[in-house]
Amino acid sequence: MAIVEYQGSCKFEKIPHGNSTRTSVPYVRTDPAILKEAARITKEKHQKPLKTSHQMMLDDSINAPNAKQIRDKFLCHLNSKLGYPSKLKIGSDEEKAIKNAINQAFDDPNHVLCTKHLKDNVRRYLKDKEGCGAKERELIVRSIFGYDGLLNSDDSFSFESKFSDMDSIISKFPNFHKYFENRLKPLLLNHVFKPLQDGTVKELWTNNNSESMNNRLKESIDWKPHKLPDLISKINEVSAFQFNDLRRSIHGSGNYILEDTFKNHHVSPDKWVKMSQTEKRRRTWKLLSQKPRDPEKKNYIKSTNCSFQVPPTAKIAQKPNQRKRPRAERVRR
Structure with missing residues (x-):
């Protein structure tokens, strides 16, 4: 059966x-x-x-x-x-297969496209299929992705108005005009402009960080296909370099510097050298397990039934061996 x-x-x-x-x-x-x-x-x-x-x-x-x-x-x-989330924020390039896979796997995702890939594709299309010169290419790219371009419109009415103004520029290139109308405009509207308008992203999004790591992985395998176990080993090696660089921040000799809220994990280089491997691992995992502190969050004093809370007062100066609070401080509290 x-x-x-x-x-x-x-x-x-x-x-x-x-x-x-x-x-x-x-x-x-x-x-x-x-x-x-x-x-x-x-x-x-x-x-x-x-x-x-x-x-x-x-x-x-x-x-x-x-x-x-x-x-x-x-x-x-x-x-x-991830627990089958709804409206998950996902970014990618405009490859059709990836778009279909994302829409199929996730429930109503907020799919954002990388504007760097979109720019490169516009330049490549104008150069290879239209023979457009560099000056006109950059003019079209600026009219779409520039500071006063199509994607930085204030609302949908302004978007359509700027698109109409662009018609005089792109009408010189009939193939690109058709490509823009049928493919590029819907992508820009649904996956770049609307996410900007509804606050999904605050600026034109790019996946440059992912691309740099992708290049790093390809260089590690010499740009040749490998079997899956070999690829996993290479990824582990690359991630180990980043992990070691993070660990060096504890004793202040790497590319990273501990933030003020993580300064309590700092260890002097002389003390770090004398530590055992077990102690070094414990210190590292303690750093990784600490959550970033919210500077605006205060430890409020709550009532017994948690129905009332007040912000803590600032601590006053205290003399050595002083056990009693000043009378004025007791009255103020």
Whole structure:
């Protein structure tokens, strides 16, 4: 019965598991192509299906799942770990496959697009498909992404007004005009302008930090494909460098400096050298586990039933060995 159930085309819809009566957590079915690939390998190598299953899990050279399946599975797993949130803020470039995967995995996400990628795509389109000169290219880019450009309009009426003013500039390039009308304008309106207007983001968003880390990872593997275990090892090495740099901030010899609210974790370099590895790890995890303090938050004095609270008063000077408060201070309180 399970074999019949897995036949046909795979639909990546989140539905409750049919064999479970106690849970309604959504999941994604396995693609039939994976089972077909497993059956082919089992038949060719004359081995048990369990051994084939282990091979497909450990050896990523057996390309049973494609990139779409891996991406969908990862995002659904991430959604479950986050507790199936609604209107989660997610940023990416304008790749159609990523947009579809995000909309499929998450419930009504606030999807924001990277304006750096949008700028680069506009420049590339004008240069490669229209033969547009550098001066005109930058003029169009400024009219869209500039300080007084389309995306920095005060409201939707101003957005449409500036778009009408741009028509005289982009009408010289018919292919780009069509591309702008059919593809670029809806993306800018729904995933850049509206998030700015409703306060999802406070400025034009870019994923430059992610791109720099992406470049770091590609350099670590010499820009060549690697098997999954090797890739995990490389990611662990890169993250270990960042972790060690964070640990150096404790004794003041790294690229990071402890903030004022974390100064209590500071240790002198001489003392740090004499510490054992266990003590160093304990100090590091103590730093990582501390939550940032809110400067506006005060430790209010609450009543017994928590129905009334007052802000704490400033402490007054106290002489050495003084046990009693001054009379004026007692009266004031």
